[in-house]
Amino acid sequence: MSYKSILIDQLNACYNDKSWFIPLHEILIDLDATQAAGENESEQSIWSIVNHLIYWNEKWLERYNDEHVELDSSINNExxxxxxxxxxxxxEWKNTLQRLETVFHSWNRALEExxxxxxxxxxxxxxxxxxxGVVSNLCIHNAYHIGQIMLLKKQLRSIG
Known part of the structure; x- marks a missing residue:
């Protein structure tokens, strides 16, 4: 088994392959914009976490595709x-979901190539x-936030 096949498996488990946890695509598919934007007591929303995932996956993919690109060290993670x-x-929610799908598919393509x-x-x-190691840790980062999103969705469902 190669690094490539392991990393592709990790990315797919995060986004669209049901494995140890429900993949992100399946968690988000039935949410509308109002639900996705609803905040919990820590002022986080599903949508804001999705934007965070898009940001870091796009930045690392850009750097992976062009190693001359440096990460902006002035960015505040918050x-x-x-x-x-x-x-x-x-x-806008559908546009966000499309960006998310695009970055995961782009990572798959980059790794396959x-x-x-x-x-x-x-x-x-x-x-x-x-x-x-960087891509593996990116997948762990994705999985961490997918867990947060799932908990937020469960809270949303129990309120509504």
Whole structure:
């Protein structure tokens, strides 16, 4: 088994393959914009967490595809949990879901087109971590937030 096949399996388990937990696509499919934007007591919403996942998956994918791209060290991680309160509608929610699907499919394509040499290459500006480790940790990050989203959805269902 190769790094590539393991990472593709991890990404798919996060987004669309039912495995140890319900995949993100299935969790989100029946939510409307109002439900997705509903906040809990810590002022987090499903939509803001999805935006956070999109942000980090897009940034790391951009860097994976072009290693000359550096991560913006000035970004405040809390800012990646944004939600535009003036654009809470089903059209914008569908656009957000499309971006999420696109980034997961793009990661799949990038990994499928990679060889193990790329995945073992170290990133000097990121603690000399190998790409396989970075992508694996990105999947763990995704799974962590998928758990949050599932809990928020359960809370939403118990209230409604």
């Amino acid at each position: 800012d990646t949990f944004y939600l535009n309160r003036d654009a809470i509608n089903d059209v 990679s060889d193990d040499l790329k995945l073992t290459k170290e990133i000097p500006s990121y603690f000399y971590a190998p790409w396989w």
